[in-house]
Amino acid sequence: MKNIGLKTVLSTLVFFGITYMLLVFTNRAGNIPYLFAGFTLLFVGIILFLQSIKSVQSSRLKHSDSGNTVPVLYEKEKFYSNLLAIISGISLWGFFGEFLENADIYIKDATIEIAHGNFLPVLILIIFIFLNLKKHLPVPIKFSISSFLLIWSMHYIMIFQYEVLSRTHFTTYIMCCVFLILTGLSIYKAKKNKGINSIMFWSYFGLLCVWSILEYVWGWRLIPGPYAM
Secondary structure (H helix, E strand, O other): OOOHHHHHHHHHHHHHHHHHHHHHHHHHHOHHHHHHHHHHHHHHHHHHHHHHHHHHHOOOEEEOOOOOEEEOOOHHHHHHHHHHHHHHHHHHHHHHHHHHHHHHHOOOOOOOOOOOHHHHHHHHHHHHHHHHHHHHOOHHHHHHHHHHHHHHHHHHHHHHHHHHHOOOOHHHHHHHHHHHHHHHHHHHHHHHOOOHHHHHHHHHHHHHHHHHHHHHHHHOOOOOOHHHO
16 A cells, blocks of 8 residues: 555544634534534544444454464555544544533533643543553554544643743743654654554654644744634
C-alpha cells in the first residue's frame, strides 16, 4: 500500500476540519443543534471505536502449514482499522474535550473542562495506566486511546500557557520550537519505518504537532485564526 503516511494525514485532517466546523457552527446556530452535534460526535466515536476492533476480528483467515487457523491482516485492512481508531479518538475528544466545556448552557454549573489544571492528575493517571497496559491491548484500541490522549495533552499545554501565563509568554515560543522539532522527528520516523502501524502513528503525531504550531501562531495573532471567525 503506497503513501500510507500521506493518506493518514489527509484523512485525519479532513475529519478534524469537519469536527471543528460542526462544533463552531452548531454552537452559533443554537442550543439544540449544538446538543445534537455533541452527542453525534460521541455516538460516532463509540461506533468507530467498535468498528475498528471488529475489522480486525473479521479479517481474513489463512490456514498455516500445520493446519491451524491464524489471522492474517492485510495492509488495507490494517490501514482501515487504524484510521477508524484514530478518528474515533478525535470524535470522542470533540465530545469530552470541546462539547462538555459548554455543558453549562444546558445544566447550570455542569461545565467539564478536562483541559484545565484540575484535571491534570486525571490525565497523568490515565497516561500512566495506558503506558503500563498498552502491550496487552489490540492495535486499534492503542491507536484510539493514543489519539485521544495526544490531543488532550497538547491542548492542556496550550490552555495552561494561554490562561495561566499569557498567549505571548516566553514558554509559548519554546513549546512552539519543541513542536517544530517533533514535527521533523515525526517526518523522519514516518519515512524510516516500514511497518504500517509505525508509519500511521508518526504521521498522525506529526499532524498534531503541526496543528499545535498553528495554534500558537493563531494565539500570537500573526495570522487570522478561529478567534477572527
